[in-house]
Amino acid sequence: MATVKLWTDADEDSSPAVKSVFDDIRATRKSDFINNFWRGLANDPPLLKRTWESLKAVMAVDGALDPLTREMIYIAVSTANSCSYCIHSHTTAARAHGMSDAQHAELLAVIGLAAQTNHLVTAMQIPVDEAFLVRP
Amino acid sequence: MATVKLWTDADEDSSPAVKSVFDDIRATRKSDFINNFWRGLANDPPLLKRTWESLKAVMAVDGALDPLTREMIYIAVSTANSCSYCIHSHTTAARAHGMSDAQHAELLAVIGLAAQTNHLVTAMQIPVDEAFLVRP
Amino acid sequence: MATVKLWTDADEDSSPAVKSVFDDIRATRKSDFINNFWRGLANDPPLLKRTWESLKAVMAVDGALDPLTREMIYIAVSTANSCSYCIHSHTTAARAHGMSDAQHAELLAVIGLAAQTNHLVTAMQIPVDEAFLVRP
Amino acid sequence: MATVKLWTDADEDSSPAVKSVFDDIRATRKSDFINNFWRGLANDPPLLKRTWESLKAVMAVDGALDPLTREMIYIAVSTANSCSYCIHSHTTAARAHGMSDAQHAELLAVIGLAAQTNHLVTAMQIPVDEAFLVRP
Amino acid sequence: MATVKLWTDADEDSSPAVKSVFDDIRATRKSDFINNFWRGLANDPPLLKRTWESLKAVMAVDGALDPLTREMIYIAVSTANSCSYCIHSHTTAARAHGMSDAQHAELLAVIGLAAQTNHLVTAMQIPVDEAFLVRP
Amino acid sequence: MATVKLWTDADEDSSPAVKSVFDDIRATRKSDFINNFWRGLANDPPLLKRTWESLKAVMAVDGALDPLTREMIYIAVSTANSCSYCIHSHTTAARAHGMSDAQHAELLAVIGLAAQTNHLVTAMQIPVDEAFLVRP
Numbered sequence: 001m002a003t004v005k006l007w008t009d010a011d012e013d014s015s016p017a018v019k020s021v022f023d024d025i026r027a028t029r030k031s032d033f034i035n036n037f038w039r040g041l042a043n044d045p046p047l048l049k050r051t052w053e054s055l056k057a058v059m060a061v062d063g064a065l066d067p068l069t070r071e072m073i074y075i076a077v078s079t080a081n082s083c084s085y086c087i088h089s090h091t092t093a094a095r096a097h098g099m100s101d102a103q104h105a106e107l108l109a110v111i112g113l114a115a116q117t118n119h120l121v122t123a124m125q126i127p128v129d130e131a132f133l134v135r136p
Numbered sequence: 137m138a139t140v141k142l143w144t145d146a147d148e149d150s151s152p153a154v155k156s157v158f159d160d161i162r163a164t165r166k167s168d169f170i171n172n173f174w175r176g177l178a179n180d181p182p183l184l185k186r187t188w189e190s191l192k193a194v195m196a197v198d199g200a201l202d203p204l205t206r207e208m209i210y211i212a213v214s215t216a217n218s219c220s221y222c223i224h225s226h227t228t229a230a231r232a233h234g235m236s237d238a239q240h241a242e243l244l245a246v247i248g249l250a251a252q253t254n255h256l257v258t259a260m261q262i263p264v265d266e267a268f269l270v271r272p
Numbered sequence: 273m274a275t276v277k278l279w280t281d282a283d284e285d286s287s288p289a290v291k292s293v294f295d296d297i298r299a300t301r302k303s304d305f306i307n308n309f310w311r312g313l314a315n316d317p318p319l320l321k322r323t324w325e326s327l328k329a330v331m332a333v334d335g336a337l338d339p340l341t342r343e344m345i346y347i348a349v350s351t352a353n354s355c356s357y358c359i360h361s362h363t364t365a366a367r368a369h370g371m372s373d374a375q376h377a378e379l380l381a382v383i384g385l386a387a388q389t390n391h392l393v394t395a396m397q398i399p400v401d402e403a404f405l406v407r408p
Numbered sequence: 409m410a411t412v413k414l415w416t417d418a419d420e421d422s423s424p425a426v427k428s429v430f431d432d433i434r435a436t437r438k439s440d441f442i443n444n445f446w447r448g449l450a451n452d453p454p455l456l457k458r459t460w461e462s463l464k465a466v467m468a469v470d471g472a473l474d475p476l477t478r479e480m481i482y483i484a485v486s487t488a489n490s491c492s493y494c495i496h497s498h499t500t501a502a503r504a505h506g507m508s509d510a511q512h513a514e515l516l517a518v519i520g521l522a523a524q525t526n527h528l529v530t531a532m533q534i535p536v537d538e539a540f541l542v543r544p
Numbered sequence: 545m546a547t548v549k550l551w552t553d554a555d556e557d558s559s560p561a562v563k564s565v566f567d568d569i570r571a572t573r574k575s576d577f578i579n580n581f582w583r584g585l586a587n588d589p590p591l592l593k594r595t596w597e598s599l600k601a602v603m604a605v606d607g608a609l610d611p612l613t614r615e616m617i618y619i620a621v622s623t624a625n626s627c628s629y630c631i632h633s634h635t636t637a638a639r640a641h642g643m644s645d646a647q648h649a650e651l652l653a654v655i656g657l658a659a660q661t662n663h664l665v666t667a668m669q670i671p672v673d674e675a676f677l678v679r680p
Numbered sequence: 681m682a683t684v685k686l687w688t689d690a691d692e693d694s695s696p697a698v699k700s701v702f703d704d705i706r707a708t709r710k711s712d713f714i715n716n717f718w719r720g721l722a723n724d725p726p727l728l729k730r731t732w733e734s735l736k737a738v739m740a741v742d743g744a745l746d747p748l749t750r751e752m753i754y755i756a757v758s759t760a761n762s763c764s765y766c767i768h769s770h771t772t773a774a775r776a777h778g779m780s781d782a783q784h785a786e787l788l789a790v791i792g793l794a795a796q797t798n799h800l801v802t803a804m805q806i807p808v809d810e811a812f813l814v815r816p
Contacts, residue, residue, distance in 0.1 A: 001261065001360075002260055003363040004376070036265050040257075040262050041256065043373060044377035051384075057245075057454065058242075059249070063242050064238035064239045065208075065246075069205050070242070070246050072201075072205070073247065076216075077254065079802050080216030081251065084264065084802075085257045085264050086254050086257055087802065089268050091268075092268045102200035105587055107201065108800055109194045110206050111209065111213055111799050114217075114222070114799075116795050117173070117187065117191075118217040119621070119791050119794075121176075121222055122219055124139055125139050127138060127142075128224045131169060133224070137677045186597075187792075211395065218490040218491070218762040219762070241452035244396065244452065245452065247391050247395050248388045251387040251388050256380055274534055275531070307539070309528075312529075315645060315648075316653065330521045336510035344473075345515060345518045349487070349488050351485070352484075352485050352489050354626040360537075360540040363540075374471075375473055378473045381465075382481045382482060383485055385466045386482045388459070389459065391489075393494055396449075397409065397411050398445050399410060400496045483667065487666050487667040488663065492669060495683060496681075516664055516727065520661070524656045528655070530626055530631070531623040546807060548804045581797070581801060585804075598793055601789075602789045602793045603790070607786050608780060608782035609783055614786070618793075620760075621760050621790075621795060622798055624757050625799075629806050632812040635812075636812045651745065654754060657734055657739070658758060664731070665720075666763055669682050670686075670716045670720050671686075671716060671765070673768075676771075
């Protein structure tokens with residue numbers, strides 16, 4: 001259960017600032033579905049707007065990384081931060097961008113391996129090699 | 137400074153188990169350079185061998201994700217786990233696999249955005265939408 | 273479901289050490305309600321007592337920070353540590369200390385922003401500026 | 409050592425987009441000092457601009473929380489995320505906003521207590537009390 | 545709800561690679577019970593096999609640490625990583641290896657104390673004493 | 681560099697409250713050495729005293745777990761929390777309690793494996809098996 005109110009479609013009509021962002025989410029995604037994250041952020045319209053604008057700028061652009069790669073990076077960070085909701089929503093998004101079972105399995109394998117070596121390095125307090133300090 | 141001994145090339149000759157793994161690292165990477173992570177793991181030859189075998193299986197294969205994508209996922213996990221050594225070594229590896237400045241910048245933008253929304257979701261304790269529970 | 277027994281009011285009567293702490297919690301908070309955290313700690317009466325004494329010393333005093341600020345700092349740490357129970361209980365406590373919707377919204381905005389810049393800094397391994405090493 | 413180039417004042421002149429943000433940072437803070445975080449972000453001018461705009465919106469406003477409270481929340485999150493740079497820079501900022509030794513000490517006490525109870529709750533997997541699910 | 549399919553006993557028969565690992569789990573543990581972790585990993589038979597082989601090598605051996613100590617270390621890491629499933633499964637395993645209520649209580653006390661001092665150290669950015677850099 | 685003053689032996693004489701704790705640390709440990717953690721906490725004498733009392737109660741007692749096991753659990757938590765100072769100080773303490781190279785190596789192997797399976801479980805969002813909800 002959330003610690004904040006989740007705005008319903010009815011609530012949305014009471015705030016032009018919220019409605020404007022929700023409408024842009026719907027138009028950008030070509031779908032009427034507004035997921036709970038945005039319904040929670042609606043309690044703070046400027047935060048809602050800034051967050052959505054950042055997400056559009058980072059995730060919806062035609063950038064240097066393809067959209068599926070960006071979603072998999074999102075899943076990786078969300079896993080290391082133990083954010084259950086985020087893992088669910090971005091796994092769904094990655095699937096929508098065509099993530100295959102084989103790609104998902106390989107993503108999991110990299111995440112698991114990285115966590116293992118991260119902890120081994122940290123426990124041993126391995127000093128950074130000189131070679132890694134020079135930018136290639 | 138490390139909490140374990142970092143094996144030098146001289147030490148390596150005293151242990152056939154360590155030497156065998158180090159030789160495979162050199163052959164696989166076509167380079168004489170053995171970075172400090174492996175020099176720390178050498179204190180436990182079976183752990184050294186298992187970790188290297190896992191790394192080869194996950195990172196060096198011709199798999200469903202290209203090598204650069206795998207390195208960027210590694211950086212993402214290492215960042216969320218605050219592993220400085222891992223960020224340095226895998227940023228170097230990603231550069232070696234051709235990561236451009238633009239791709240690095242976009243990777244950072246996704247990592248930062250994911251961390252921000254992870255914490256917002258967690259602080260609000262947003263419940264998972266029904267739509268995310270059905271596998272697409 | 274918990275990994276330890278949660279002590280009921282009936283269990284409490286069987287241990288004078290537990291009952292003594294529970295009674296102090298009730299007297300300090302002027303309420304009969306003992307939340308589940310203390311019911312779990314009751315399995316280890318010395319840990320229960322130490323934890324409650326620390327909480328009273330830190331949270332219930334007339335100190336340099338007002339009680340609401342302390343609760344918001346608690347929420348911030350609990351969010352970064354992904355502790356769902358802690359977020360729920362301390363959001364309730366902050367509300368009881370008068371946290372407004374606007375203050376909660378701003379707390380969330382700071383938490384989210386801090387997480388974003390934390391991860392950006394970590395991924396870039398930004399060195400500490402000289403200016404920050406001198407105490408003002 | 410950073411994984412990205414840290415832009416010097418000379419570099420800054422080569423990019424109007426970077427110079428524009430740096431100038432706004434100087435004007436807003438009434439200081440010529442640009443700390444390393446912004447010098448790292450300069451490699452991605454749109455990310456630099458978005459991050460600075462968010463920081464101004466969240467930290468520099470006349471909002472529901474006073475500036476010192478916001479800086480202490482920032483320190484709390486940065487500690488739980490193990491971001492050394494962030495702890496240094498925001499402790500400096502909190503000092504600049506008047507944080508006393510007593511307030512700093514109390515901040516540390518709350519952070520330490522929260523971490524302890526966070527981990528105890530997580531290890532015991534304490535279920536959320538019904539009372540915490542109702543918003544006051 | 546999982547983000548991947550959890551393999552049933554019926555599914556298992558369709559994949560000799562999965563069946564072979566499941567059979568070894570059953571034989572090693574002298575039990576027909578296959579817990580959900582392995583049913584999720586079954587989507588990637590090589591990852592399933594590598595993970596099980598690592599677990600056997602680390603946890604099931606007659607090594608330098610007794611099995612109960614290993615399970616308690618596992619619980620400690622899982623708590624700090626906020627992995628609810630892992631805490632449940634390894635608390636069950638530790639109980640099966642004879643963990644008493646008193647030992648569990650003491651484990652929790654150490655975990656809680658470590659988290660508290662970890663965060664205090666990090667917030668104060670305490671430099672490592674020279675004495676700790678020399679291996680005893 | 682620390683964010684707080686590290687109290688020297690000379691400073692200590694100016695505060696009876698600090699001197700009393702430092703003297704107890706020296707007497708309990710049968711050593712004149714006061715490590716930096718306590719020198720940082722000295723800025724807040726009540727926090728210094730509470731933390732030392734907790735540490736004595738948890739770590740220095742003749743309890744259900746032997747001292748070396750407690751130190752290894754401490755290292756495990758400190759690793760997952762990325763606390764470099766804590767890893768150094770408790771690895772030193774574990775060595776002083778007799779941790780062998782083989783035990784250290786096995787500790788690292790368990791920490792690394794736990795981190796790997798923690799992340800795999802979290803990324804797959806594996807539901808807790810019914811069997812783990814029943815206390816053995």
